[in-house]
Amino acid sequence: xxxxxxxxxxxxxVPPAGGGGGARVAAAAAGGPTRRGLIGSGIGLVASIAAxxxxxxxxxxAKTADADLDRPFDLEAIPEDERPERLNxxxxxxxxxxxxxxxxxxxxxxxxxxILMHVNEEGTEAYGVSIPRDLYVxxxxxxxxxxxxxxxxxxxxxxxxYHWGGVPLTVLTVEELTGVRIDHVVEIDFAGxxxxxxxxxxxxxxxxxxxxxxYYDENGVTSIHGEHRYFEAGPLLLNGEEALDYVRQRxxxxxxxxxxxxxxxxLIKAIMDSALSAGVLTDRGRLTSFIESxxxxxxxxxxxxVVSTAISLMDLRSDDLVFMTTPNLGTDTIxxxxxxxxxxxxxxxxxxxxxxxxxxxxxxxxxxxAWIEANPADExx
Numbered sequence: 002x003x004x005x006x007x008x009x010x011x012x013x014x015v016p017p018a019g020g021g022g023g024a025r026v027a028a029a030a031a032g033g034p035t036r037r038g039l040i041g042s043g044i045g046l047v048a049s050i051a052a053x054x055x056x057x058x059x060x061x062x063a064k065t066a067d068a069d070l071d072r073p074f075d076l077e078a079i080p081e082d083e084r085p086e087r088l089n090x091x092x093x094x095x096x097x098x099x100x101x102x103x104x105x106x107x108x109x110x111x112x113x114x115x116i117l118m119h120v121n122e123e124g125t126e127a128y129g130v131s132i133p134r135d136l137y138v139x140x141x142x143x144x145x146x147x148x149x150x151x152x153x154x155x156x157x158x159x160x161x162x163y164h165w166g167g168v169p170l171t172v173l174t175v176e177e178l179t180g181v182r183i184d185h186v187v188e189i190d191f192a193g194x195x196x197x198x199x200x201x202x203x204x205x206x207x208x209x210x211x212x213x214x215x216y217y218d219e220n221g222v223t224s225i226h227g228e229h230r231y232f233e234a235g236p237l238l239l240n241g242e243e244a245l246d247y248v249r250q251r252x253x254x255x256x257x258x259x260x261x262x263x264x265x266x267x268l269i270k271a272i273m274d275s276a277l278s279a280g281v282l283t284d285r286g287r288l289t290s291f292i293e294s295x296x297x298x299x300x301x302x303x304x305x306x307v308v309s310t311a312i313s314l315m316d317l318r319s320d321d322l323v324f325m326t327t328p329n330l331g332t333d334t335i336x337x338x339x340x341x342x343x344x345x346x347x348x349x350x351x352x353x354x355x356x357x358x359x360x361x362x363x364x365x366x367x368x369x370x371a372w373i374e375a376n377p378a379d380e381x382x
Contacts, residue, residue, distance in 0.1 A: 074168045074186050074302040083141070083173060087182045090122040091367040092310070095175060096129075097168060097188040098265070113191075113249070114265050115159070116324075117175060117183075119364050128369050129269070129324045130360070131262040132175065134160035136327060137340040139347050141173045156347060158340055178343075179361040185305040193298030195241030197272060203238045204271040209260065210234040211253035222253050244268060258341070259326060266324040273322075323373065328357035 098114030117130045135158050142154030146166030153165055162174040172183050189197070198204055211222040221233040224246050232247055239247060248268050254260035301307065330342040330353065343357065344350035351358040356376065363372035 070296055070307065071300045072303045072305070073300055074188070076172065076183065076186065076302050077304065079169055079173065085176050085180050085182045085365070087184070088365055089367050092120040093181055093183055093364070094118040094185045094187060095172060095183045097163070097171060097186065098194070099163065099188060099190045114262075115171065115175070116266070117179070117181065117364070119369060121367050121369070125321065126370055127322045129266060129322065130364075131266060131324065131326045132159055133258060133262065133327060133329065133341045134158065135258060135339070135341045136329065136343050137335055138174060138178055138343055140165065140170070141177050143170050143173060146170050158338065179364065181361060181364050186302045188300045189298055191245055194245050196298040198239070198241035198244045201272065201275040203240050204244055204268065204275045205236055205238050206244065206247065206264070206267060206271050208232045208234050208237050208247065209254065209264070213253050213255050216253040222250065224250060225252060262326055270322065328354060328360060330354060
């Protein structure tokens with residue numbers, strides 16, 4: 002079964018399988034917030050707040066939180082000959098949201114969300130490219146994979162990389178797919194996301210009403226999980242559990258997983274806006290709580306100096322962030338599985354998905370703004 006996604010701010014449209022084309026990126030809407038902050042990393046937002054308005058005590062807390070971060074990912078341990086070269090001073094951060102919950106085995110977790118965040122060398126532009134978890138890709142062979150090394154070196158859905166080998170294999174898979182060198186990794190799980198949102202006092206999201214035939218409701222959307230919460234359409238203040246519940250839904254929209262990715266991207270912007278709102282900046286207790294909660298909620302790589310990175314990106318504004326989704330050929334069935342098709346020839350993706358290969362080239366060469374200009378949103382989408 003195939004379906005088409007619709008364009009939204011920073012989103013991608015998805016044509017039917019075999020229909021050619023792929024992502025069409027819509028520029029970020031004008032008139033949005035102009036608050037400052039590090040793109041893509043919750044703890045980076047904390048450091049940015051401390052640097053811009055929290056005072057010495059908050060700044061000290063941020064530095065301590067940075068030092069105390071859980072740093073389980075050693076990207077330097079990945080064999081260098083398996084990784085792309087770093088071509089310039091642009092920053093590429095892989096943001097991984099896993100579905101791991103406390104009490105469950107780590108090897109049962111999968112990557113629920115993966116976003117490649119790219120900040121240009123000047124620190125004036127930022128882009129987030131969502132990689133669909135069902136994207137059919139090649140998973141590199143990796144004998145050091147933490148869970149299932151025997152499965153690696155095969156074609157599979159993208160989120161199998163995390164299931165088989167955690168963050169290191171996910172990094173290798175993204176680097177093989179894109180040719181982009183990943184500089185740093187930030188991982189957050191379900192419990193961590195709830196912590197971050199609650200520490201902010203909630204986030205406001207614009208709820209999209211359900212439009213799928215079996216769930217159609219022009220006034221809102223009902224969760225299919227847990228308590229079956231009802232979310233009224235339009236702007237709605239959500240706590241952590243509610244925000245997590247909303248951004249996990251997908252069956253209620255015709256765009257399916259592409260709607261889910263859109264809502265996750267919107268949540269990142271909502272967290273940024275809430276974290277840097279006037280109320281948070283002027284409330285020392287809330288700032289301190291947010292810093293401490295965020296430092297507990299995320300994991301980063303061993304070399305990521307979050308505070309210094311935040312300082313270097315303090316002039317980056319939240320409306321400079323543009324989201325898009327990996328250009329693809331829609332959905333189809335491959336080897337008996339329903340997947341998102343990246344290409345029908347994984348050894349030569351440029352043949353049927355030149356839009357994707359040109360996007361990766363633009364990220365590598367730090368020319369994404371030119372790529373977006375050359376790939377505008379289609380009128381009426």
